[in-house]
Amino acid sequence: MTVHHIVGASVPRKEGWDKVTGAARYVDDMVLPGMLYGATVRSTIARGKIRKITFGPDVAWNEYVVVSARDIPGKNCIALILDDQPCLASDSVNHPEEPILLLAHPDRHKLRKAVDAVAIEYEPLPPVHTIEDSERKSTIIWGADNTFKTFLVEKGDVDSVWKEAAHVVEGEYFTGAQEQLYIENNGVIAAYDAGHGVTVWGSLQCPYYVHKALMTLLALPEEKVRVVQMETGGAFGGKEEYPSMIAGHAALLAMKSGRPVKIIYDRTEDMVATTKRHPSRTRHRTAVSKEGKILGGKIEFTIDGGAYATLSSVVLSRGTIHAGGPYYWPSVRIRTKAVATNTPPHGAFRGFGAPQSLFAMERHMDRIAQVVGISPIEVRRRNFLKPGQTTTTQQVIREQIDLNHLLDRALELSDYAAKKKRFAEENKTATRKKGIGIAAFLHGAGFTGSGERYLNSLVAVEATADGNVRVLVSSAEFGQGTNTVLCQIAAEALGLPYESVAIAQPDTTVVPNSGPTVASRTAMIVGKLVQSAAQGIRQTVTKTELLSDGYTPQQFSDACREYTATHGALKSLARYEAPADVFWDDEKYRGEAYAAFAWAVYVAEVTVDLTTYGVTVDDFVALQEVGKVINPVLAAGQITGGVAQAIGFALYEKVVWQNGRMMNNQMTNYIMPTSVDLPPIRVFFEELGNVHGAHGAKGIGELPMDGPAPAIVNAVEDATGVPFCSIPLLPEELLDALGSESLEQDVSSLARGSA
Amino acid sequence: MNPPPEKTAKYEVSFTVNGEAKKVLAHPMERLLDVLRNDLGLTGTKEGCGEGECGSCCVLLDGMLVNSCLIPVAQANGVSVVTIEGMSAHNLMKPLQEAFLQCGGAQCGICTPGMILAAVHLLEKKPEPALADIQEGLAGNLCRCTGYMQIFEAIAHAARQRAAQ
Numbered sequence: 001m002t003v004h005h006i007v008g009a010s011v012p013r014k015e016g017w018d019k020v021t022g023a024a025r026y027v028d029d030m031v032l033p034g035m036l037y038g039a040t041v042r043s044t045i046a047r048g049k050i051r052k053i054t055f056g057p058d059v060a061w062n063e064y065v066v067v068s069a070r071d072i073p074g075k076n077c078i079a080l081i082l083d084d085q086p087c088l089a090s091d092s093v094n095h096p097e098e099p100i101l102l103l104a105h106p107d108r109h110k111l112r113k114a115v116d117a118v119a120i121e122y123e124p125l126p127p128v129h130t131i132e133d134s135e136r137k138s139t140i141i142w143g144a145d146n147t148f149k150t151f152l153v154e155k156g157d158v159d160s161v162w163k164e165a166a167h168v169v170e171g172e173y174f175t176g177a178q179e180q181l182y183i184e185n186n187g188v189i190a191a192y193d194a195g196h197g198v199t200v201w202g203s204l205q206c207p208y209y210v211h212k213a214l215m216t217l218l219a220l221p222e223e224k225v226r227v228v229q230m231e232t233g234g235a236f237g238g239k240e241e242y243p244s245m246i247a248g249h250a251a252l253l254a255m256k257s258g259r260p261v262k263i264i265y266d267r268t269e270d271m272v273a274t275t276k277r278h279p280s281r282t283r284h285r286t287a288v289s290k291e292g293k294i295l296g297g298k299i300e301f302t303i304d305g306g307a308y309a310t311l312s313s314v315v316l317s318r319g320t321i322h323a324g325g326p327y328y329w330p331s332v333r334i335r336t337k338a339v340a341t342n343t344p345p346h347g348a349f350r351g352f353g354a355p356q357s358l359f360a361m362e363r364h365m366d367r368i369a370q371v372v373g374i375s376p377i378e379v380r381r382r383n384f385l386k387p388g389q390t391t392t393t394q395q396v397i398r399e400q401i402d403l404n405h406l407l408d409r410a411l412e413l414s415d416y417a418a419k420k421k422r423f424a425e426e427n428k429t430a431t432r433k434k435g436i437g438i439a440a441f442l443h444g445a446g447f448t449g450s451g452e453r454y455l456n457s458l459v460a461v462e463a464t465a466d467g468n469v470r471v472l473v474s475s476a477e478f479g480q481g482t483n484t485v486l487c488q489i490a491a492e493a494l495g496l497p498y499e500s501v502a503i504a505q506p507d508t509t510v511v512p513n514s515g516p517t518v519a520s521r522t523a524m525i526v527g528k529l530v531q532s533a534a535q536g537i538r539q540t541v542t543k544t545e546l547l548s549d550g551y552t553p554q555q556f557s558d559a560c561r562e563y564t565a566t567h568g569a570l571k572s573l574a575r576y577e578a579p580a581d582v583f584w585d586d587e588k589y590r591g592e593a594y595a596a597f598a599w600a601v602y603v604a605e606v607t608v609d610l611t612t613y614g615v616t617v618d619d620f621v622a623l624q625e626v627g628k629v630i631n632p633v634l635a636a637g638q639i640t641g642g643v644a645q646a647i648g649f650a651l652y653e654k655v656v657w658q659n660g661r662m663m664n665n666q667m668t669n670y671i672m673p674t675s676v677d678l679p680p681i682r683v684f685f686e687e688l689g690n691v692h693g694a695h696g697a698k699g700i701g702e703l704p705m706d707g708p709a710p711a712i713v714n715a716v717e718d719a720t721g722v723p724f725c726s727i728p729l730l731p732e733e734l735l736d737a738l739g740s741e742s743l744e745q746d747v748s749s750l751a752r753g754s755a
Numbered sequence: 756m757n758p759p760p761e762k763t764a765k766y767e768v769s770f771t772v773n774g775e776a777k778k779v780l781a782h783p784m785e786r787l788l789d790v791l792r793n794d795l796g797l798t799g800t801k802e803g804c805g806e807g808e809c810g811s812c813c814v815l816l817d818g819m820l821v822n823s824c825l826i827p828v829a830q831a832n833g834v835s836v837v838t839i840e841g842m843s844a845h846n847l848m849k850p851l852q853e854a855f856l857q858c859g860g861a862q863c864g865i866c867t868p869g870m871i872l873a874a875v876h877l878l879e880k881k882p883e884p885a886l887a888d889i890q891e892g893l894a895g896n897l898c899r900c901t902g903y904m905q906i907f908e909a910i911a912h913a914a915r916q917r918a919a920q
Contacts, residue, residue: 013856013861016855017852017856018864019861019863019864019867020851020852020855020856020864020871021799022798022799022800022839022840022867023799024864025798026801026865028792028798028801028802029792029798180899182863182865182899183801183809183863183865183866183897183899184801184803184865185803231864233864234862234863234899235863236899266805478863479863480862480900633859633905634859636859637859637900637901637902637905640901640902640903641862641899641901641902642902643902644902644903666806666808667804667806667808667897668806668808673902674894675889675891675894675898675903675906676890676891678902678903680904681902
């Protein structure tokens with residue numbers, strides 16, 4: 001008998017038909033009777049005390065609902081980790097665009113003018129706008145020392161390695177802020193009545209984060225807060241923590257007015273006021289043997305967290321753990337910190353600190369190669385982690401990963417050696433210089449260290465009387481394939497067709513808390529729980545006389561009907577249990593950082609045009625080992641999408657800051673890749689399996705964000721000889737570095753031509 | 756928030772929407788996008804940027820692919836507007852929708868109605884497009900999820916399906 005596997009098959013997306021017909025319901029598509037529209041009055045300065053608020057004379061204020069911090073029934077904060085971020089500023093502001101007042105009106109066209117008519121007088125205080133200013137501590141803007149969090153990772157005796165080093169290689173690397181730029185802006189609708197409490201429908205990743213934040217803000221018990229995720233038009237981390245803020249705002253307006261309130265940001269408000277990727281600075285000092293082996297090193301990784309702590313400590317953690325890359329460090333000292341500046345808080349964005357520290361690591365490997373006098377390939381080969389060795393946090397690599405094999409295959413797929421040789425020859429005379437670069441990297445799946453233990457996720461699977469199965473999780477679909485992949489896992493576990501399994505809309509009154517939809521954890525952690533809950537259903541029914549193994553879908557549905565008729569609801573729960581061999585020491589930042597890593601080698605081929613100073617990526621090979629690929633088409637879509645976003649991170653997407661405010665807050669002047677800007681992105685998988693994940697799956701969503709930027713900048717160095725160490729790498733930067741040199745060449749070739 | 760049309764003179768706009776004659780009372784500078792979504796309940800047309808960059812609000816206006824966020828409704832008087840909801844009978848729709856599902860052309864789905872309209876518009880002009888034609892045909896439609904590869908594939912696939920028929 002052939003077994004038809006659903007896991008591993010490219011079944012169509014669960015909610016796909018609604019999306020391709022335009023029928024899918026996003027929050028802005030929803031209208032409630034009597035609904036008001038809400039808007040936010042925001043700070044125009046970076047830091048200062050609020051002295052006076054005046055409502056201008058040309059607005060009929062009696063038509064508006066106005067909410068200030070005084071209307072908050074609970075604690076004025078967005079409950080997350082440190083609870084330091086106010087929901088509404090009351091006496092002082094700490095970043096531009098900080099929310100101060102909320103307005104609501106039945107006619108949304110009447111909001112802009114009203115927002116503009118509120119005049120706020122400030123007593124300005126000196127702001128801090130860069131990591132360096134923050135570190136100087138001449139102005140303290142947060143806590144005692146402007147520092148949200150520090151980590152120290154120590155392995156071996158790094159102080160003793162310098163004397164035996166043939167080379168000491170130093171480098172400093174920078175990455176800029178990046179806007180998530182989901183195409184659907186942030187938005188929510190809130191409704192309130194005293195009996196049921198508050199209900200929020202929104203575009204969001206983490207229903208229970210919003211639930212927790214609303215309970216704190218509104219002083220409501222658990223059962224008086226309901227959060228429903230609507231179809232969500234992209235998130236990428238940008239709808240991890242911020243929806244708690246906008247949900248709080250809409251809920252406050254709804255409570256005060258007694259009517260439902262919709263707040264939908266327009267693009268500018270979304271870009272200027274909500275979170276972005278943390279800017280970073282990484283310093284490497286590495287002791288290297290004459291053969292190019294890393295003996296040990298010091299890494300300092302610093303991120304700009306913006307004005308409030310929000311998720312910075314967790315972003316810092318992931319950046320810290322990934323800072324050493326996929327290499328063996330006999331000794332290392334990694335000192336990291338997240339500092340405060342007077343910009344809107346930076347937050348979650350695909351990769352979550354890892355793209356920043358890995359950019360530095362992978363640029364630095366090319367620098368080491370150059371100093372030692374070996375190729376970028378060889379330096380990686382000599383330092384790759386091997387099974388049985390330990391990472392920087394002393395996690396033993398138990399997976400049988402062979403990074404040399406991955407590297408070989410990536411080189412072959414990209415025709416690396418031939419191209420490298422050809423480009424070197426052609427570049428001697430060309431004004432369009434070509435280059436090829438690689439990056440090797442890893443990405444940990446799931447929450448860091450003890451995080452999954454604290455989350456303590458719970459999922460349920462239920463079978464109805466008609467034999468249909470429904471997966472109940474708070475894990476949200478926002479394009480990445482949650483609905484589809486979890487249904488595939490449940491169908492496989494139950495031996496049912498994919499079509500027989502549905503997934504509930506995340507609604508905190510219906511689904512248990514399976515944790516936030518972040519950290520590349522859904523397929524691996526939540527998937528495993530769905531698998532075991534589904535198996536629970538199977539066991540329950542087969543334990544009765546109603547069904548025996550080898551059943552058909554019809555027999556299953558008959559059995560469900562009979563079971564529910566006699567026993568009532570058929571529902572199976574599964575709660576996360578930490579694997580016994582996972583040890584993590586939060587104090588020393590040592591141990592098993594992640595239950596599994598995904599591994600990858602990416603190769604970028606670029607052209608640098610010395611006439612326009614533009615860089616184009618001509619070809620891109622993305623090879624990764626991600627455990628079992630549950631849905632090949634969706635998985636490839638995660639990789640191509642992540643690579644595209646990371647090409648933007650490397651070459652296009654620059655946030656222009658002025659006094660802590662994003663000035664280029666439109667799609668017109670913040671440039672993401674279009675359909676004509678991208679190379680063929682060629683995706684390849686290796687499947688090693690993973691004992692901790694559903695059917696051997698690992699996390700996949702964030703991985704492709706990590707490698708492209710360093711691979712591209714390595715390729716640009718290959719093309720131009722200039723070791724750029726800061727991204728985004730715009731034509732302006734290339735002009736600065738190459739302009740005078742190529743201009744001289746042009747002039748001299750002109751002179752030769754005329755002679 | 757949109758530029759605030761003051762509650763001055765609303766006027767009656769008559770146009771055809773998805774084959775049906777419609778009359779709407781609106782300020783002349785109201786965006787066609789808002790009239791379609793709020794007055795006519797056609798929420799398949801999405802707002803991404805409000806400034807004509809992202810193409811999520813694409814509709815066909817007398818057969819032209821336009822960004823409805825840039826069209827004052829006054830300009831739509833007397834024209835025929837087709838939104839994603841009005842396309843279901845079009846002979847290219849089913850092949851394109853199925854190809855988007857099969858190839859992974861839709862992820863979060865917010866750009867998808869606009870993408871599909873752009874694809875129909877392209878395939879009507881170029882039934883057998885080369886990759887460069889597809890890239891150019893979608894250059895006014897931004898997608899942040901897919902990196903476009905699977906959208907290109909879906910459109911090429913639909914074109915091949917149709918050619919084979």
